[in-house]
Structures are given as structure tokens and as C-alpha cells.
Amino acid sequence: MRTKSLLITAAAGAMLLTGTIAATGIVRADDHVMVVQQAAPNLVDLDLGPKLHSHGDALLFGAEVTTDEGDTGRLQGMLVTLEFTKDGSMSVENRIGHLQFTFEDGTILVAGLTSYPQGEQEMDEGDPQPRAIIGGTGAFMGVGGQMVTERNDDGTYTHTLTFAD
Numbered sequence: 001m002r003t004k005s006l007l008i009t010a011a012a013g014a015m016l017l018t019g020t021i022a023a024t025g026i027v028r029a030d031d032h033v034m035v036v037q038q039a040a041p042n043l044v045d046l047d048l049g050p051k052l053h054s055h056g057d058a059l060l061f062g063a064e065v066t067t068d069e070g071d072t073g074r075l076q077g078m079l080v081t082l083e084f085t086k087d088g089s090m091s092v093e094n095r096i097g098h099l100q101f102t103f104e105d106g107t108i109l110v111a112g113l114t115s116y117p118q119g120e121q122e123m124d125e126g127d128p129q130p131r132a133i134i135g136g137t138g139a140f141m142g143v144g145g146q147m148v149t150e151r152n153d154d155g156t157y158t159h160t161l162t163f164a165d
Contacts, residue, residue, distance in 0.1 A: 031145065031162050031163060031164055031165060032162070032163045032165065033160060033161065033162050033163075034067055034068060034069075034160075034161045034163070035067070035068040035158065035159070035160050035161075036065050036066070036067050036068075036075075036101065036158070036159040036160075036161065037065065037066050037067075037068075037156065037157075037158060037159075038063045038064070038065045038075055038156055038157040038158070038159060039063045039064045039065070039156055040063065040154075040155040040156055041061040041062060041063040041075075041122075041157070042061060042062050042063065043059060043060070043061050043121050043122075044059070044060045044061070045057065045058075045059055045121065046058040046059070046060065054081065055081055055082065055083065055084075056080065056081065057080070057081045058078055058079065058080050058081075059078070059079045059081075059095070059121060060077070060078050061075075061076070061077050061078075061079075062074065062075065062076045062077075063075050063157075065101060065159075067103075071103055071104070071105075072103075073101055073102050073103035073104070074101075074102045075099060075100070075101050075102075076099070076100050076102070077097055077098060077099035077100065078097065078098055079095040079096070079097040079114070080095060080096050080097075081093050081094075081095050082094050082095060082096055082113070084118060091117075091118035092115045092116065092117065092118060093115070093116045093117075093118050093119075093120075094113055094114070094115055095113070095114055095115075095116060096111070096112070096113050097110075097111065097112060097113075097114060097131065098110075098111050099111070099131070101159075103139075103140075105138050105139040105140075106136055106137045106138020106139040106140040106141065107136055107137045107138065107140060108133060108135075108136045108140045108143065108161065109133070109134050109135045109136060110131050110132065110133050110134065110147050110161075111131060111132055111134050112130065112131030112132050113131075114129040114131065114149070115127075115129065122151055122155075123149070123151050124151065125150075125151045125152065125153050126150060126151070126153075127150070127151070128148045128149070128150050129148065129149045129150075130146055130147070130148045130149075131146070131147050131148075131149070132144075132145075132146060132147075133145040133146060133147055133161060133162075133163065143163050144163070144164050145161065145162045145163040145164045146161075146162050147159050147160065147161045147162075148160045148162075
């Protein structure tokens with residue numbers, strides 16, 4: 001009888017824990033995903049330190065974007081080089097970025113750290129880079145979640161935004 005009681009208690013605890021996990025955002029079946037295709041960006045380097053890429057240098061960019069639902073807009077952003085590290089046999093620049101997607105019905109703000117091959121303006125093809133969705137305005141007011149960016153072989157980018165409800 002004690003074993004049956006323990007099993008019932010464990011099952012109830014598991015159901016409660018599952019509900020708690022879903023409610024806290026660890027496991028979410030109801031997240032909304034939006035895929036944004038970005039044209040090749042216009043890039044402007046701001047060389048603020050020693051010649052070529054160094055700490056504190058900035059890269060400004062802008063590009064036209066289209067969502068998977070056909071909405072068009074503009075992406076504008078800035079990346080600042082923070083540090084240089086070794087990733088296996090390759091030198092990597094870590095850059096902190098702030099991006100703003102502007103659509104007719106509001107904006108989405110994204111921020112986070114990404115890695116780039118040292119000395120390159122753009123990330124490697126097929127190397128997904130996650131960042132945080134930190135907010136928005138208009139129809140996107142109060143959003144949060146994660147965006148994963150991948151550079152395509154034609155110089156365009158695909159951004160997959162997963163909004164936590």
C-alpha cells in the first residue's frame with residue numbers, strides 16, 4: 001500500500017512539476033515563431049582603435065527584411081568588438097550587438113553576443129548565432145524570446161525569432 005501511495009505522490013509531483021516548468025517558460029509548446037529573411041546588408045566599419053579590427057571597433061549595418069507572412073521592413077544594427085579568442089585553430093572576434101527590426105506595426109529589439117571569424121565583417125555561413133529578443137513597440141510591445149541568425153551562402157541572412165508567450 002505504501003508503494004502505491006508513493007507512486008501516486010510521485011505522479012502528482014511530476015504533473016505539478018511539468019505544469020510549473022511550462023508556466024515558467026522552460027518548456028513551451030505555445031511559443032510563436034517568425035522567420036525573417038534579410039537582404040545582403042549595407043556595412044560601415046568604424047575603426048576606433050589600432051588599424052584594422054581591434055577592441056571597441058564598431059560595425060553599423062542596415063538591410064531590407066521580409067517576414068514569412070510577407071510583411072516588409074528594415075533591420076538596423078550595430079556590433080561592437082569586445083574581445084578576441086581562440087576557437088580551436090581559428091581566431092574569433094566576440095561582438096556585442098543591438099538590432100532593431102522596424103515594421104509598419106511596430107519594432108522588435110534584439111541584443112546579445114555573437115562570434116565572427118577574426119578580421120571578417122560578417123559571420124560564417126551556416127554558423128547559427130543566438131541572441132535575446134529584449135522588447136518591442138506597437139504590435140510587438142512586451143515581447144521576449146530568442147532570435148537565431150544564420151548567414152546564407154548568397155550573402156543574405158535568415159533570422160528565426162521565437163517569442164515566449
